[in-house]
Amino acid sequence: MNIVTFTKRVPVTQEEELRITGDGAAVDLSKLPFKVNDWDNYAVEEAVRIVEKVGGSVTAVAMGDAESDEVLRRAIAMGAKDGFLVRIARAIQDPFARAALISNFIKNENVPFDVIFTGVQSEDDQFGSVGGILAALLKLPYSSMVIGIDKVESDHMVIRRELEGGLQERVRISLPCILSIQSGINEPRYVSIMGIRKASKVERKVFQGNAYEAGVGAMIDTVKWVYPPRKKGAMMLSGELDEVCKNLVGILKEKGVYQ
Amino acid sequence: MSYALVVAEVRRGVFEERNLDSFGLSSLLGKEIVLVVPDGPYSFNERLADTIVKVKAGEEVFLNPLNLVDIIEQVMNGRGKPDCIVFTHSSSGMESAPYVAGTFGLPVVTDVSAINKDEGVFYKSYYSDKIFGEFKCTGQGPWVLTVRSGSFKDAAAEKADAAKVEYIEGVAASDKRVFLEYVEEEKTEIDITKAEFLLSVGRGVGNKDEIPTYEELAGMLKATLSGSRPVIDKMWLPKPRQVGTSGKTVKPKVYLAMGISGAFQHIAGMKDSDCIIAINKDAGAPIFQYAHFGVIADMHKVRDKLKDMLKS
Ligand SMILES: Cc1cc2nc3c(=O)[nH]c(=O)nc-3n(C[C@H](O)[C@H](O)[C@H](O)COP(=O)(O)OP(=O)(O)OC[C@H]3O[C@@H](n4cnc5c(N)ncnc54)[C@H](O)[C@@H]3O)c2cc1C
Numbered sequence: 001m002n003i004v005t006f007t008k009r010v011p012v013t014q015e016e017e018l019r020i021t022g023d024g025a026a027v028d029l030s031k032l033p034f035k036v037n038d039w040d041n042y043a044v045e046e047a048v049r050i051v052e053k054v055g056g057s058v059t060a061v062a063m064g065d066a067e068s069d070e071v072l073r074r075a076i077a078m079g080a081k082d083g084f085l086v087r088i089a090r091a092i093q094d095p096f097a098r099a100a101l102i103s104n105f106i107k108n109e110n111v112p113f114d115v116i117f118t119g120v121q122s123e124d125d126q127f128g129s130v131g132g133i134l135a136a137l138l139k140l141p142y143s144s145m146v147i148g149i150d151k152v153e154s155d156h157m158v159i160r161r162e163l164e165g166g167l168q169e170r171v172r173i174s175l176p177c178i179l180s181i182q183s184g185i186n187e188p189r190y191v192s193i194m195g196i197r198k199a200s201k202v203e204r205k206v207f208q209g210n211a212y213e214a215g216v217g218a219m220i221d222t223v224k225w226v227y228p229p230r231k232k233g234a235m236m237l238s239g240e241l242d243e244v245c246k247n248l249v250g251i252l253k254e255k256g257v258y259q
Numbered sequence: 260m261s262y263a264l265v266v267a268e269v270r271r272g273v274f275e276e277r278n279l280d281s282f283g284l285s286s287l288l289g290k291e292i293v294l295v296v297p298d299g300p301y302s303f304n305e306r307l308a309d310t311i312v313k314v315k316a317g318e319e320v321f322l323n324p325l326n327l328v329d330i331i332e333q334v335m336n337g338r339g340k341p342d343c344i345v346f347t348h349s350s351s352g353m354e355s356a357p358y359v360a361g362t363f364g365l366p367v368v369t370d371v372s373a374i375n376k377d378e379g380v381f382y383k384s385y386y387s388d389k390i391f392g393e394f395k396c397t398g399q400g401p402w403v404l405t406v407r408s409g410s411f412k413d414a415a416a417e418k419a420d421a422a423k424v425e426y427i428e429g430v431a432a433s434d435k436r437v438f439l440e441y442v443e444e445e446k447t448e449i450d451i452t453k454a455e456f457l458l459s460v461g462r463g464v465g466n467k468d469e470i471p472t473y474e475e476l477a478g479m480l481k482a483t484l485s486g487s488r489p490v491i492d493k494m495w496l497p498k499p500r501q502v503g504t505s506g507k508t509v510k511p512k513v514y515l516a517m518g519i520s521g522a523f524q525h526i527a528g529m530k531d532s533d534c535i536i537a538i539n540k541d542a543g544a545p546i547f548q549y550a551h552f553g554v555i556a557d558m559h560k561v562r563d564k565l566k567d568m569l570k571s
């Protein structure tokens with residue numbers, strides 16, 4: 001089984017104040033650390049597990065600047081055989097254009113696959129769209145929110161999709177296909193610095209993204225970045241920790257959940 | 260004809276409430292509304308649509324993106340292209356919208372939570388609601404949109420006349436992706452939806468070893484411990500303890516969130532709590548927008564201090 005799995009490098013923003021610059025032209029990410037997209041980490045792990053069981057190989061693909069090599073080394077350390085970097089000069093905003101470029105890349109380079117994995121969404125822009133558009137462009141069956149793979153056969157898989165409220169649906173899908181992988185599907189293995197160092201010795205192939213731009217026009221345009229509208233917001237409890245905690249307990253008593 | 264094609268989300272016989280947001284957005288855009296829905300005993304306010312197209316197929320066939328493209332093609336046949344095709348931002352809309360966009364070569368914007376009609380722009384969240392992107396569609400429509408639940412439901416407006424009903428007699432169902440069965444979550448002894456007081460921890464808890472210390476705190480407060488998705492994904496707490504769209508919807512008297520950023524999938528599961536208290540070390544965490552009370556602090560320090568106070 002050959003599995004191509006997409007992996008993206010994203011900024012770590014959870015604890016950061018994000019600043020918009022140039023009157024909405026850009027978001028300043030220059031001081032942020034970067035890491036692998038959480039969802040893609042689960043996708044790489046799932047691909048490696050399948051190949052460990054049934055044989056074949058995993059190819060990790062990242063699209064981005066030279067720095068994205070970092071997530072490829074990581075994927076190789078986890079068990080991917082190859083790492084492909086599709087170099088693009090600037091990030092592509094429109095998920096359609098992004099998927100079209102990936103589709104051209106896969107076709108032009110004859111990348112062999114039985115299954116393509118993406119993550120459910122990118123942590124940064126949360127479009128959740130690349131897998132679905134790519135499937136349509138490659139005319140392949142598609143399923144998103146995959147939270148379990150119960151059976152792997154040479155011509156089909158039986159998978160579970162996650163729906164709302166804890167419900168799942170079991171689906172039979174023919175190969176080749178594209179699946180977007182939901183977080184929590186597995187427990188991704190630990191990757192050590194040593195492992196990554198060793199993975200650096202495996203050659204990663206670099207492709208120039210502009211070779212795959214035929215028909216890749218953007219259909220949506222970011223006008224600008226803005227701060228979200230503010231709601232009324234919380235009443236903030238400030239002061240010394242002691243005082244804050246006393247207030248907290250006071251609120252719990254007032255609400256009648258603690259005596 | 261200028262119309263919005265609203266693709267209904269139905270699951271196990273229920274017309275999901277989230278569909279109201281799709282109606283609301285379409286109404287705000289001033290479009291005539293054509294709703295497409297499986298033909299079945301779904302109960303909803305039919306007055307919200309101008310036309311209802313009922314598809315003679317089960318919901319499992321309908322909610323399959325491979326089949327939905329055929330259904331949409333049939334709706335457009337004779338009627339012409341809509342201005343937009345609107346889905347809920349859910350397990351079904353998030354799956355089908357990109358596939359529909361890819362099939363017909365259409366622009367797609369997902370997780371739309373606001374619009375400015377005069378300027379023809381949509382807003383969607385980036386970085387878990389820390390930034391919004393303002394989008395214009397430059398390509399030819401229709402635009403394919405998924406709508407965040409809760410964003411537009413108040414704008415859903417009843418029409419003066421009863422909806423016209425039409426039928427699609429059959430669907431070319433794909434054999435490449437076939438629904439087999441629904442799988443339900445296992446029942447457990449603790450039901451967080453019944454708790455009056457939830458102490459909920461997020462990724463900010465840091466690592467697995469911290470979990471017992473919060474269990475202890477929950478015990479001292481007589482609260483029930485729950486968590487956000489990453490905590491459940493990492494198996495630090497069992498799945499039935501997950502709050503959010505893909506977990507449980509809870510409405511306790513007090514929801515005390517520690518180290519949770521406030522992604523909409525989480526908020527959707529707890530926003531109707533009587534009292535929400537958020538503790539987070541990031542003053543810009545979106546959860547403070549939804550909380551009644553907030554504390555900017557290291558959750559571990561708050562935990563230690565609370566434990567000290569409660570012991571004495
Ligand atoms: C403030 C800000 C400024 C930005 N500036 C620009 C800009 O100037 N120009 C611009 O074009 N874009 C810009 N971007 C957007 C950036 O391009 C996107 O974050 C990213 O490419 C999004 O991918 P996606 O949403 O399609 O992924 P999703 O569809 O959410 O991702 C699904 C899956 O697709 C795969 N995938 C997606 N992208 C890649 C990738 N690059 N490599 C490997 N796998 C991938 C992953 O498996 C991922 O899990 C900006 C974003 C922000 C927030």
Ligand SMILES: Cc1cc2nc3c(=O)[nH]c(=O)nc-3n(C[C@H](O)[C@H](O)[C@H](O)COP(=O)(O)OP(=O)(O)OC[C@H]3O[C@@H](n4cnc5c(N)ncnc54)[C@H](O)[C@@H]3O)c2cc1C
Nearest residue numbers: 461462463487488503504505506518519520525540541558
């Ligand atoms: C289809 C789908 C369904 C989903 N369903 C759900 C769902 O049901 N429930 C759910 O919760 N999520 C769900 N998610 C995930 C959701 O999008 C977010 O990724 C998730 O809610 C983030 O969890 P978090 O807030 O714990 O983590 P993060 O967003 O990583 O936030 C961690 C927070 O902790 C704070 N923090 C860190 N350290 C400390 C400290 N020492 N003290 C205080 N604060 C600290 C940080 O400032 C940050 O705000 C779903 C996603 C998808 C795509």
